[in-house]
Amino acid sequence: MADSDSKAPASIKRWRIGLNVVVQVVLLMVIVGVVNMLSCQKNKQWDYTPSKRYSLGQATEQILKNLSDDLFLTVAFSRSSDTYHYTKRMLELYQGASGGRLKVRWVDPIRDPSIVAELRDQDPQLAFDQNKILISKSESLQVEGENGLEVAPYQVVSAQDMFLRAENLMFRDGRTKRGNVTEYRLERALTSGIVAATQERERVAYIITGHGEMRTVQGKSAGGTLMLEGGVRQNLQVRPLPMTDNTVIPKDAGVVMMVAPNQDFSGAELKAIFQDYWEKRKGGLVLLLDPLSHPFLPNLRNYLQTYYGVRWEDDRVLTMKNQGGRNLKNFQVPGWFQAGSPVTESLVGRSCTFPMISSTLNTRVEGAADDPIAPAAVDKKVLIAANYAVDGYWKEKDHEGDPTPVADLRETQDIHLAVSVEKGAGINQSLRLNSSRMVIVGNGNLVDPDLYTRESIEFVLNSINWASDRDDMVTGIDTQQTGNYRLDIGDRPYGKLEWMALRILPVIVFLIGLVVAFFRRR
Amino acid sequence: MRTFFILLNRELKAYFQSIVAYIVIAAVALLHGIIFLRSVKELKTETSSLHLNHVMLLNIPFWLIFILIVPLITMRLFSEEQKLGTLEPLLTAPVQTWQMVFAKYFAALIFYAILYLPCMFYMIYFERVVDASAVGGVSALRSPSFYGGYGMILLIGMFFVAIGCFSSAMTSNQIIAAVISFTILLIYFLLGYVRLLASDLPPITIEFLEYISPIEHVRDAASGLVDTRPMVYYTSFTALTLALTHYVLDYRKWKV
Numbered sequence: 001m002a003d004s005d006s007k008a009p010a011s012i013k014r015w016r017i018g019l020n021v022v023v024q025v026v027l028l029m030v031i032v033g034v035v036n037m038l039s040c041q042k043n044k045q046w047d048y049t050p051s052k053r054y055s056l057g058q059a060t061e062q063i064l065k066n067l068s069d070d071l072f073l074t075v076a077f078s079r080s081s082d083t084y085h086y087t088k089r090m091l092e093l094y095q096g097a098s099g100g101r102l103k104v105r106w107v108d109p110i111r112d113p114s115i116v117a118e119l120r121d122q123d124p125q126l127a128f129d130q131n132k133i134l135i136s137k138s139e140s141l142q143v144e145g146e147n148g149l150e151v152a153p154y155q156v157v158s159a160q161d162m163f164l165r166a167e168n169l170m171f172r173d174g175r176t177k178r179g180n181v182t183e184y185r186l187e188r189a190l191t192s193g194i195v196a197a198t199q200e201r202e203r204v205a206y207i208i209t210g211h212g213e214m215r216t217v218q219g220k221s222a223g224g225t226l227m228l229e230g231g232v233r234q235n236l237q238v239r240p241l242p243m244t245d246n247t248v249i250p251k252d253a254g255v256v257m258m259v260a261p262n263q264d265f266s267g268a269e270l271k272a273i274f275q276d277y278w279e280k281r282k283g284g285l286v287l288l289l290d291p292l293s294h295p296f297l298p299n300l301r302n303y304l305q306t307y308y309g310v311r312w313e314d315d316r317v318l319t320m321k322n323q324g325g326r327n328l329k330n331f332q333v334p335g336w337f338q339a340g341s342p343v344t345e346s347l348v349g350r351s352c353t354f355p356m357i358s359s360t361l362n363t364r365v366e367g368a369a370d371d372p373i374a375p376a377a378v379d380k381k382v383l384i385a386a387n388y389a390v391d392g393y394w395k396e397k398d399h400e401g402d403p404t405p406v407a408d409l410r411e412t413q414d415i416h417l418a419v420s421v422e423k424g425a426g427i428n429q430s431l432r433l434n435s436s437r438m439v440i441v442g443n444g445n446l447v448d449p450d451l452y453t454r455e456s457i458e459f460v461l462n463s464i465n466w467a468s469d470r471d472d473m474v475t476g477i478d479t480q481q482t483g484n485y486r487l488d489i490g491d492r493p494y495g496k497l498e499w500m501a502l503r504i505l506p507v508i509v510f511l512i513g514l515v516v517a518f519f520r521r522r
Numbered sequence: 523m524r525t526f527f528i529l530l531n532r533e534l535k536a537y538f539q540s541i542v543a544y545i546v547i548a549a550v551a552l553l554h555g556i557i558f559l560r561s562v563k564e565l566k567t568e569t570s571s572l573h574l575n576h577v578m579l580l581n582i583p584f585w586l587i588f589i590l591i592v593p594l595i596t597m598r599l600f601s602e603e604q605k606l607g608t609l610e611p612l613l614t615a616p617v618q619t620w621q622m623v624f625a626k627y628f629a630a631l632i633f634y635a636i637l638y639l640p641c642m643f644y645m646i647y648f649e650r651v652v653d654a655s656a657v658g659g660v661s662a663l664r665s666p667s668f669y670g671g672y673g674m675i676l677l678i679g680m681f682f683v684a685i686g687c688f689s690s691a692m693t694s695n696q697i698i699a700a701v702i703s704f705t706i707l708l709i710y711f712l713l714g715y716v717r718l719l720a721s722d723l724p725p726i727t728i729e730f731l732e733y734i735s736p737i738e739h740v741r742d743a744a745s746g747l748v749d750t751r752p753m754v755y756y757t758s759f760t761a762l763t764l765a766l767t768h769y770v771l772d773y774r775k776w777k778v
Contacts, residue, residue: 021769028765032758039754040733048666048746050659079728080718085741088732106725169568180571485573485658487565493651497562500647501555505640506548513544520539 045093053086053184056093060191064094067101071194074134076109076116081131083163083181090186103139123151131159133190135197155197161189166484180484203254205286205464206241208273211261212293243269249277254468255284260444261300262293270303278436279423284467285437286460290444291316291359308378308421310440311362317354317386317415317442331357335384335417337459343420343439343466344383344459352384352459354417355451358443361416379422383439384459386415417442418459420466439463526621533629543633550591551640557584558644573658575645576744579671580737589707592679595633596686597700599626600771604694613774623768627687634679642672671744677756678736682707684763691770714738 047054056064075091077084095102107115109130119134120126122141128134136154137143143152163186166179207213241247241256245268249256256277265273277283294301294314305311319330335354337347363380418441441463446456537543561578564570570577578584603609612622645656646663657665689703690696714735717728732738739752 025766025769028762032762035758036755039751044750046748048670048748050746054747085738089747112722177568180569484569484571485565486569487562487652487654489562489566489652494562496651497648498559501558501644502552505555505643506552509544509548509551513541513548516539516544517541
């Protein structure tokens, strides 16, 4: 009897303690779960990668912050892809910066092809498969329109836009290895895609024709180059503009371009371009001038010098190389991007090899004195200049006759290859709205389909964006070069490493152990 | 706190006054040395977008050692005390259970951290001998990615050692304790790869698997990306596992 009395309270006590422990454990698990959920939502990241690979540029952050509607990203990346991890991290940053406006849906087109098939049902034209990101304004590609269901505008960003790879490696045994990523362009491509998808209207760049502009070669043209590079990334439409005396620049012109004209413009044409469009309508101009056409364009030259203070010099920039005792001229010179302008901000410190021949632009001449339209100050900036100290430039002035002696060619100053001209902006940076903007380059081949480079097209697109008041697309969206590592290590250093890793260090540790054991026994 | 340090000292002595500890450190240093040389060879023959330290930390054999070593360190912590019958006197002594748990845990963690010092040394030695950076660009000692990578190895180790403590507290048989913790750690490690193999997983499951994947955490940290999520994750789950260990040991007090 006494036993059963003492047992009953003990079992109740145990039961209570047990229940107490269970409650405590459950509570702890809930707390840990909640803490982890909160940490996922409010996480902080610090990017110490050498190229700041996991950071967003200011322009991207601004664009994402200004998103007024939700945007849907369907990401078709295989989870085993070598770019999956990076893409995921970047999209997390994009989502965070958008304040929840960006909705990301991951699909694996190989393992789960149903979503991709569903999207293709909505738009059979959709080219969307592995390693692409679809940017759309609604989750479904079809929206209610005036004529019933219609396909809503969308953008597709492909892996080629986002990642630049080295060539695939072929081994002797027949194996192939996919080339490593050498440059991360995801931010630039994705932000441009977002801008394109959210823009109501496409921007139109008109290329003036009818003045002997750059010809089309094998179906490829300067306009084609711009469309190829800027069309998808920046929602840029490129159209020809046949120029005559009666031409009026179209209202939808975001920017008007002259690409290597070689027949001069009449006064009426210049008035339509510069006065009516550029100054009155605060337009944007990008002029790519071919030195070979210099003698044939006196009206254009005079106009630029008289009204904007930019003299297109009758010279050619070159570097000299000594080969076999002979000085050889090299006209394909490197130009260095200068700081201080939004056009070159993402390119400063890099150089661009100018294809064919280039001439200099002198910005120190007096101009705008008798400007009948807008007496406001003209602000000129050098965008690309030659660096004599690095490359040893020369300017050839007497290119009509025999080659000039080398000693007479040397010039160390004022080798400016591209300049920007802004009118009506005033000095205050914050008031730089609705100004007339123009970029002039002393080379006509920067967008030549066979000659353009990554830097040259980047510069021209930046110029177009700046000239058309699209500064947000100009700066801050840089690409990140990634280091590719390969060890060039000889047998001797490798032998030293081998000795240390396989012999010296383990033996030292073992000897210490023996000493400790020895003293302990004593 | 004084009791805790006395217990910690006792545990550390138990580790470092035995030649077995030095044999383990020497063996792990040798194995890490082999992986280090393998990584060097890999970068000698093929171009990689990952630097030497990154290649080494993402090596599968490196992780196998990682998973194998923790049960070895922790298996004897509580099991041995239980088997020898020294746990009961400890629990009845004027020592709090948490003090005992923390002392054993931190002793194991310190031993674990020492095991990874040769790895760091190899990188520094490599830079001296080869005159090239082991972490891409700057010297390892000045590189945040170097400290980030090993900091993450320490964080993961905190959690893994806690799991080992918990397993050891569950049984009086050291082998069973080692098998339990090895199994838990192996399953946990492989969970990170499930997302690569399994199809039709719901997005939330993939998110979760990526969130807990240690190899992904090391990948980020060793490239120079410091994120608060894995820090919170490992710290909180370490605390939870140690709390569970505490309850398992306390269970002896109230079961009689």
